Amino acid sequence: MPFKSTAKTINRRTLLKTSAGAGFAAASGLLGSPAIAQNRSISVGAYGGYFEDSLKEHVYPKFTEATGIIVNSVTQPDSTSWLQTMNQALKAGNVPADLSMHTPLNLLKGERLGGIFAPINTGNVSGVDMVSEDFIHASDAGVLGVGVFSYYSSMVVNSDEVDPVPASWAEFWDTGRFEASLGLPKNVNFKFLDVVAATFFGGVDALRSHDGIVATVEKASELHPNVALWFSAESQMEQALKNFDVVGGMYFHDVAGLMASDGHPIASVFPKEGCPIDFNSWTLSVGSGKAAEAEEFIAFTSQPDIQSLMARKIGTAPVIDPAKTDLTQEELSAVAGTPAIKSPYEVYLDDETFITETWDRMVAKG
Amino acid sequence: MSKAAALPTRLAKVAYIGAVLAMCITPFLLVFAISFGEKIEGAAWVWGFQFDNYKRFFVGADYPNSISFLYLKFLWYSLYYAMIASILAVATCFPFVWLMTRLSRRAQTVWLVFFLASLTLSEVFVVMGWDILLSNRSGLPALFKETGLTDLLKETGWFDVLRSWGLASPRNVRFKPTEFATILTMTYLVWPYAVILLYPPLSKINNEIIEAARTMGAGPVTVVRTVVLPMVRTPIVGTVLLLFVFLLGAYVTIAVFAAPEKHTLSISVYEAVRGATLNAPFGSAQAIILLIAAAVVLVFSRMALERGEK
Numbered sequence: 001m002p003f004k005s006t007a008k009t010i011n012r013r014t015l016l017k018t019s020a021g022a023g024f025a026a027a028s029g030l031l032g033s034p035a036i037a038q039n040r041s042i043s044v045g046a047y048g049g050y051f052e053d054s055l056k057e058h059v060y061p062k063f064t065e066a067t068g069i070i071v072n073s074v075t076q077p078d079s080t081s082w083l084q085t086m087n088q089a090l091k092a093g094n095v096p097a098d099l100s101m102h103t104p105l106n107l108l109k110g111e112r113l114g115g116i117f118a119p120i121n122t123g124n125v126s127g128v129d130m131v132s133e134d135f136i137h138a139s140d141a142g143v144l145g146v147g148v149f150s151y152y153s154s155m156v157v158n159s160d161e162v163d164p165v166p167a168s169w170a171e172f173w174d175t176g177r178f179e180a181s182l183g184l185p186k187n188v189n190f191k192f193l194d195v196v197a198a199t200f201f202g203g204v205d206a207l208r209s210h211d212g213i214v215a216t217v218e219k220a221s222e223l224h225p226n227v228a229l230w231f232s233a234e235s236q237m238e239q240a241l242k243n244f245d246v247v248g249g250m251y252f253h254d255v256a257g258l259m260a261s262d263g264h265p266i267a268s269v270f271p272k273e274g275c276p277i278d279f280n281s282w283t284l285s286v287g288s289g290k291a292a293e294a295e296e297f298i299a300f301t302s303q304p305d306i307q308s309l310m311a312r313k314i315g316t317a318p319v320i321d322p323a324k325t326d327l328t329q330e331e332l333s334a335v336a337g338t339p340a341i342k343s344p345y346e347v348y349l350d351d352e353t354f355i356t357e358t359w360d361r362m363v364a365k366g
Numbered sequence: 367m368s369k370a371a372a373l374p375t376r377l378a379k380v381a382y383i384g385a386v387l388a389m390c391i392t393p394f395l396l397v398f399a400i401s402f403g404e405k406i407e408g409a410a411w412v413w414g415f416q417f418d419n420y421k422r423f424f425v426g427a428d429y430p431n432s433i434s435f436l437y438l439k440f441l442w443y444s445l446y447y448a449m450i451a452s453i454l455a456v457a458t459c460f461p462f463v464w465l466m467t468r469l470s471r472r473a474q475t476v477w478l479v480f481f482l483a484s485l486t487l488s489e490v491f492v493v494m495g496w497d498i499l500l501s502n503r504s505g506l507p508a509l510f511k512e513t514g515l516t517d518l519l520k521e522t523g524w525f526d527v528l529r530s531w532g533l534a535s536p537r538n539v540r541f542k543p544t545e546f547a548t549i550l551t552m553t554y555l556v557w558p559y560a561v562i563l564l565y566p567p568l569s570k571i572n573n574e575i576i577e578a579a580r581t582m583g584a585g586p587v588t589v590v591r592t593v594v595l596p597m598v599r600t601p602i603v604g605t606v607l608l609l610f611v612f613l614l615g616a617y618v619t620i621a622v623f624a625a626p627e628k629h630t631l632s633i634s635v636y637e638a639v640r641g642a643t644l645n646a647p648f649g650s651a652q653a654i655i656l657l658i659a660a661a662v663v664l665v666f667s668r669m670a671l672e673r674g675e676k
Contacts, residue, residue: 080640080641080642080644081640084410084644087410105642108408109408109409109410109644112406112408112409113409113410179535179536180535180536180540181535181536186626187641187642189642228535228540229543230625230626232621233621236622239497239501242503243501243502243503243504244502244503244537245501245502245535245540245542349407349408350407350408351407352407352408352643353405353407353427353643353645354427354428356642356643357426357427357428357434357436358428360436361426361434361436363626363627364436364439364440364626364627364629365627366434366435366436366439366627
């Protein structure tokens with residue numbers, strides 16, 4: 001879901017927590033909407049599978065109960081292809097969903113493409129000031145995105161094989177300990193490069209020049225003898241961790257926690273340099289006539305009790321100050337940690353081809 | 367009357383051929399046209415006419431600051447895997463089909479139905495099966511460990527040899543990601559096609575010819591080598607080429623079993639078109655070059671075959 005992998009573009013939760021097919025989910029969402037003319041309604045896009053199902057089960061009914069607005073769930077395959085779908089549909093005069101979910105990268109992309117996202121009048125969204133500024137996407141045209149959830153990619157290790165757990169990411173470079181043992185993301189968008197920059201170059205700002213990118217990628221290339229798997233779909237990494245094909249690497253913090261609670265010897269670690277945080281935002285489609293409903297909906301999902309609900313049921317981290325929620329320390333550490341490494345998103349866009357090809361060449365030894 | 371009837375018939379024919387041509391050529395022309403498009407950094411792409419995407423294929427995007435043969439390497443692996451696996455499939459399939467055609471009609475039918483049915487297994491299913499068979503805790507490596515073979519390899523020193531070949535981690539043997547697993551799965555994938563393509567020419571070979579050769583004193587292997595093989599040389603080469611073309615598009619197998627440094631163009635094309643960069647023009651340029659490379663291989667093979675027949 002939040003990241004766009006390659007190939008199968010697998011939405012993380014669909015595969016991980018196998019659920020009913022997205023098609024079924026979409027169909028049942030449509031069936032669930034009674035055709036009463038005076039009812040207010042809004043169509044909301046969400047990543048198909050476990051994620052969309054959970055929203056439909058836990059969040060949308062509460063929203064309808066509170067506001068009388070019916071939610072028609074629309075299945076998004078992910079953020080990137082959905083942006084393409086929206087772009088094409090909007091040009092043809094259709095609105096695929098009033099609200100959609102997008103990653104920060106695709107928010108920026110959509111903003112640059114133009115004609116996709118309509119500004120959200122945050123003055124009408126009560127409680128939006130609780131949402132951390134890091135998660136609000138403001139542009140010249142106004143606010144185009146309001147964060148809905150965040151998540152962390154952390155260091156994961158097999159706690160049977162790796163003892164003690166590393167205190168720094170730098171320990172992964174120790175071939176004596178980790179020869180042919182690590183699973184790392186194949187795609188640059190998974191932000192392992194941010195980790196390398198934070199660990200060896202004083203922070204992600206090192207990526208703001210071509211020389212900095214090259215130096216960081218060269219440092220990452222030293223990991224080759226230790227990498228057993230460059231995964232392109234998260235299911236590959238999940239399997240590799242369970243099968244002991246790898247004993248360490250980078251993976252989703254909350255999913256690693258779920259695997260641990262299922263009895264796998266897996267620990268999710270926040271080393272001293274921290275772990276990358278990422279988030280997703282609600283966006284309003286150009287041409288949607290449901291701005292008022294959208295404002296109510298965004299206000300609703302920004303509420304502390306809904307943020308806690310999502311943390312408990314879906315495993316996402318809040319986009320508001322956790323102290324405002326009723327999450328216990330244990331519940332919070334299951335979905336979040338410190339410190340957070342914040343990605344320099346503009347670099348991944350402005351230098352897209354350069355950073356992608358430099359990274360791909362390193363991975364492919366080309 | 368005949369003239370009045372012929373006109374609509376002719377029109378229908380022309381319309382039909384036109385429609386078929388349009389269906390075949392339009393997607394190709396579209397890809398060709400997109401390959402000259404221009405990528406906008408941080409957004410999508412726009413139509414255009416420039417050769418940057420083709421240039422990038424041969425020397426990389428950063429040229430002239432640095433030069434990269436990354437995509438040429440992907441092209442090489444596309445051709446390499448497809449050629450090795452198609453030759454292996456035909457080579458291992460040939461004796462089987464030959465023996466199969468010597469069975470009773472009824473037995474042949476059963477085998478053919480079996481292979482036709484196995485075609486319903488998609489690449490995804492086949493890969494999933496082999497993935498389990500080759501995984502550390504559910505497949506061959508587990509068997510190696512449980513039977514003590516891993517320890518035996520370690521004692522005899524062969525384990526270090528396997529490690530240097532990339533077929534072992536410090537803990538156990540490993541088969542993925544490896545070239546071995548990739549080629550094995552690709553070969554398996556096209557085996558049923560090889561059976562179905564080789565069956566017609568081999569089943570047409572008359573038993574009397576074989577018997578004649580046998581009565582002149584040739585052993586079974588000699589018969590196959592000197593009588594059967596020359597008779598079906600063209601279908602064999604044709605089968606190899608067809609499987610080769612089919613395997614150029616293999617995607618799931620490569621994604622799961624090949625290490626990224628040995629990935630193919632099909633992965634790279636997909637990542638460009640559908641991946642995060644939304645760079646359809648570069649994906650299209652790669653696809654066009656793959657197409658041209660495949661065509662060159664086919665033309666040369668055909669020329670070699672014709673020369674061999676003279």
